[in-house]
Amino acid sequence: MRMRNQRGISLVELMISITIGLILMTGVVQLFLSSRATFSTQQALSRVQETGRLAMEFLADDIRMAGYMGCMSRNLNFHNTLNNASSLQYDFGVSIEGLDDVGATPDAEYPANILQGTDALVVRSAGGNSVGVTKNNDSAQLFAENTGVTATCDTGEDSFSGLCENDILVVSDCSKARVFQVTNLQTTGGTLEVNVVHSGADADPGNAETSWGGNSNPEETFGPDSEIIKMNTSIYYVAAGTSGMPSLWQQINGGTAQELLEGVQDMQLLYGRDTSGDNVPDTYQEADVITTANAWEDVSAVRVQLLVQSTDDNVLEDAQPYTFNGTTNNAPGDRRLRQVFINTVGIRSRLP
Template sequence: MNPSIRQPTSRGFSLVELMVAMTLGLLMIAAIGTLFVANKTNYRQNTLIAEMQDNSRFAMQALVRDIGMAGFMGGMTDLGAIARGSDTLPAIASDCGPGADGSGGWALDNAPLEVLDQPGTGATATHACLGDEPLVPTADVLTVRHVAGLPAAELDTADAEATLRANTFYLQTNRTVGSLFFSGADAEAPDTSHAPRLPPKSIWEYESRLYFVRDYSQTPGDGIPALCRRYLADQASPRTDTECIAEGVENFQIAIGIDTDDDGIVNHYDTDPAVTDLARAVTARIQLLMRSTAADPGYRNDKRYDLHGHDDDGDGAIDESGDGYTPDDRFYRRLVQTTINLHNPALASGSTP
């Protein structure tokens, strides 16, 4: 053997080197884990807030459109001139109680707006159709009536025919007089015995909606509050049905801007307006208290939310300094508000039920 050739010696990590490597590895794992948890938390928070904001936009859009259209009856300003003949109007199953004037049905009443302030369980005394709905007791209930934004038919000559939808309520009018009718299974228009008898006249789809907040969205007990509404369903045997239009609406409040001196400017806002006050309504201020559909275990909501004209602290009095709703839970919330101009002639002219 050649003594000049030396065998290589194997050398591993020392204990100190191994401990340093393990420490660095643990620090990297901890940093990655912290980053993952933070990203997951941010993702959950952003998802819940984005969903809540989408729901608030959708709910506001529906309310703004409906309330802004309140009282629009194809150009009529005297809603008392709308005939409601029993020969053209069938009975409505599950109607929501008497109209604002105390007679007839709710769905075909001629009041453009009706506001029930903080109704609680007493809402069912006014609106029987809500008897099976688990209402949020502090949220307002609102009725809005109008026709669709565009006419279903324009009849300029005596032989003109209308193409209508079946089982739908319509208003026929020449802007001065009008009559409500039901198209039935054959989508029939009324004959010439119903006002207005002579052309030109137009036919508009009639809409009557009742907004409320209940404590579940899809399934009873799911714990997701929702803004819902009753509406006239298109059925051969007419009835009112319920549809929920936005999840996460925890409370709904409306205040009506009243013009007391006929100058077109709001003098005060009323959260519980009488029928005669609604004849002087020029604006409506809406508040929606939105809540995320799910809780975030890493978040605590100790913020305070003030709703107008609302006894949030439950002391029986409305005082701006002491009222306020502080949930102290793990849901995200936003209080959104907007004001709508009520510019339809039927309201501006002081039309009353």
């Protein structure tokens, strides 16, 4: 009697339950995998778009300011007093230039690790806060305001008004500008004295001219209508990053290069030249066509093309063909997401 009163499930019922459970579980797993693939693709897309946007912002900000020297603009009196004034780091008379399709060995003075086949961009301009000149200079010094702001300098170097000893500076008014290296900063009676002539034991590159300035020569006099600003040379290029992936890099004033953005696979540049004298670009050319300083002075815009890839592979179901700089790649060899970014940036001091 007790045996008859017991109830349970049969083997058939158990097998049916397991089968239904497996069907339901398969659907759940498929939904999970589909959601995960969608999430990975969307995440890769957002990172690619963010990388492209930031890269364009970095490049555009510097390109717009190329040749900026305070009040001074294009075609005004400019003089570079530095030693090695024609070198890559100190040729401030050429505001913008670059390399096209870098070979296995980049040109001298450029970073040695530039990715072969990509372009490199050099931008020179004044940057940072300006310091006002308080009275006319003499043959050895400029006299500027002491703003009380200090800067992070190399060990043992003094800093006043955000400037450091051995900085490359420009002093300019609305008619002329001079680039020099300051080798001594000191304050006297609340006035900042900026030494403009002596090379100094640690100065590199140093100043080529032993003296300049004074009230006797208006072309060398910088008074209260003038300002002093730090000069910078920035090089943008593509190279392998710390993870091994190609990245956008920046080197400032010959210092240690910084990896800005991972995933920038290629950068190609075209330079808009004004050949008619109306300050409007008439033709866009590659860097290897622009071979003289005068030709670079005609550049009033830069067209930037960036190819950005996702940092993760296998974010797409199939390999993604893409077209960049007029060339189509139908077999990229991976399943990364790629996007092309194009922007034309004008140089403010050279446009109407």
